[in-house]
Amino acid sequence: MFVNLSKLHLKEECPLEDKGAPKLCMKALPGEGAERSCAFDGARVVLMPIADAAHIVHGPIACAGNSWDNRGARSSGPQLYRRGLTTDLHEMDVVYGGEKKLEKAIVEVAYTHQPKAIFVYASCVSALIGDDIDKACQEAQKEVSVPVIPVNAPGFMGDKNIGNRVSGEVLLQQVIGTAEPEEDHPFAINFIGEYNIAGDLWGILPSLDALGIKLLSSISGDGRFDDIRKAHRAKLNVLVCSKSLTNLVKKMEQKWGMPYIEGSFYGIHDTSETLRMIAQMLGDQSLIERTEKHIAEQEEKTRQIIDPYKKKLAGKRAVLFTGGVKTWSMVTTLKELGIEVLAGGTQNSTPEDFLRMKALMDPEAQIIEDTSAAGFLTLIAEKKPDLIVAGGKTKYLAHKTRTPFLDINHGRSLPYAGYRGMVTFAEAVHRTVFSPVWEKLRQSFPPGGEAR
Numbered sequence: 337m338f339v340n341l342s343k344l345h346l347k348e349e350c351p352l353e354d355k356g357a358p359k360l361c362m363k364a365l366p367g368e369g370a371e372r373s374c375a376f377d378g379a380r381v382v383l384m385p386i387a388d389a390a391h392i393v394h395g396p397i398a399c400a401g402n403s404w405d406n407r408g409a410r411s412s413g414p415q416l417y418r419r420g421l422t423t424d425l426h427e428m429d430v431v432y433g434g435e436k437k438l439e440k441a442i443v444e445v446a447y448t449h450q451p452k453a454i455f456v457y458a459s460c461v462s463a464l465i466g467d468d469i470d471k472a473c474q475e476a477q478k479e480v481s482v483p484v485i486p487v488n489a490p491g492f493m494g495d496k497n498i499g500n501r502v503s504g505e506v507l508l509q510q511v512i513g514t515a516e517p518e519e520d521h522p523f524a525i526n527f528i529g530e531y532n533i534a535g536d537l538w539g540i541l542p543s544l545d546a547l548g549i550k551l552l553s554s555i556s557g558d559g560r561f562d563d564i565r566k567a568h569r570a571k572l573n574v575l576v577c578s579k580s581l582t583n584l585v586k587k588m589e590q591k592w593g594m595p596y597i598e599g600s601f602y603g604i605h606d607t608s609e610t611l612r613m614i615a616q617m618l619g620d621q622s623l624i625e626r627t628e629k630h631i632a633e634q635e636e637k638t639r640q641i642i643d644p645y646k647k648k649l650a651g652k653r654a655v656l657f658t659g660g661v662k663t664w665s666m667v668t669t670l671k672e673l674g675i676e677v678l679a680g681g682t683q684n685s686t687p688e689d690f691l692r693m694k695a696l697m698d699p700e701a702q703i704i705e706d707t708s709a710a711g712f713l714t715l716i717a718e719k720k721p722d723l724i725v726a727g728g729k730t731k732y733l734a735h736k737t738r739t740p741f742l743d744i745n746h747g748r749s750l751p752y753a754g755y756r757g758m759v760t761f762a763e764a765v766h767r768t769v770f771s772p773v774w775e776k777l778r779q780s781f782p783p784g785g786e787a788r
Contacts, residue, residue: 374491378499385556387411390451393422395459408746442476452561463490504584515565524552526570529577532557539754601753603669642762650674657681657726664692
């Protein structure tokens with residue numbers, strides 16, 4: 337299946353450029369955007385957390401990334417999604433074509449792993465040599481009983497966000513609406529763009545269960561293929577991760593009349609507001625009342641637990657550099673712990689996310705424009721933050737400057753979503769900032785020498 341690229345606005349100019357959105361917020365052109373990852377990676381980010389499906393990369397071995405556990409998404413059941421399956425294209429495949437090799441791989445994976453479905457991803461190499469993965473999938477489909485779904489998002493198509501949207505189109509056209517649920521639940525919802533990084537989703541479910549709200553499907557964290565097939569029967573879509581799948585929720589609204597809201601489950605305030613919006617959109621007065629009671633109870637309980645951490649962290653200063661929903665949501669979350677954000681920057685975010693972050697920050701807070709290593713080192717030297725909250729790529733710069741660092745992106749192992757996640761986040765920030773290792777590292781060595 338080929339997606340109409342013109343409808344994805346690959347070359348659309350950023351309307352907010354004149355309002356200060358940094359370059360990393362701009363839409364990348366095809367072949368550009370290594371800083372923001374590529375379309376191929378964006379497509380896999382969306383689809384690979386579907387835990388009971390097999391995911392085959394049609395390309396060289398390096399395109400598959402790490403062969404096991406490529407991303408921090410977690411599953412409460414099947415672990416098949418964690419396997420890095422690839423056709424491992426070599427020089428002779430480039431010369432003679434790799435379609436037959438792909439067909440054999442699909443059949444082998446179907447019989448060996450018994451997945452619920454097989455997603456096949458094009459890569460730059462397979463697309464450049466002209467391999468038709470749609471045709472290969474159709475041929476292999478004759479020999480296997482599970483759906484075989486091509487994903488045409490080679491890396492040169494554009495940046496990560498383009499790949500996200502291509503995956504949304506694939507789900508809309510080939511998966512969603514192909515099965516019916518056994519019952520029509522009055523409070524059934526979908527999470528769109530919740531990837532269950534480190535188990536974030538599991539911190540939200542207790543609140544949904546307490547309120548009697550059914551999570552019909554999660555696209556795609558801890559996802560199940562059959563649940564996603566039934567996603568068109570939910571009463572509401574909750575768009576969690578920024579704008580990565582806005583195209584999906586908008587087209588589901590057009591096709592099935594399903595409304596959507598955008599929310600976040602990071603921090604007390606955002607978690608409460610999102611639960612409140614869900615209840616109001618579902619429109620049941622009893623549910624609204626239960627939700628308000630639940631919010632009051634959970635906020636009081638959570639604030640009591642994090643209060644000792646907040647007292648110690650109050651007045652500390654942080655630099656924030658992240659992407660997606662965390663771009664703006666983490667500003668509020670850090671403020672809830674009494675931490676001032678000195679500077680903030682974004683990656684893999686839309687210009688709207690950037691402006692949302694900017695509005696929440698102190699007017700005097702700096703926007704990170706130079707995201708090079710030299711630029712970050714200069715920023716850290718000038719601001720002297722007590723904490724850096726960012727992704728793994730920034731970790732080593734923080735370590736070089738002996739600044740406490742907290743990984744907030746997909747490489748982390750701790751869940752930060754929901755009320756329970758806020759407690760975990762407070763504990764992690766406190767543990768990071770007040771670790772005795774930083775004081776030791778800042779002492780002079782050898783004794784009597786110049787302090788570092």
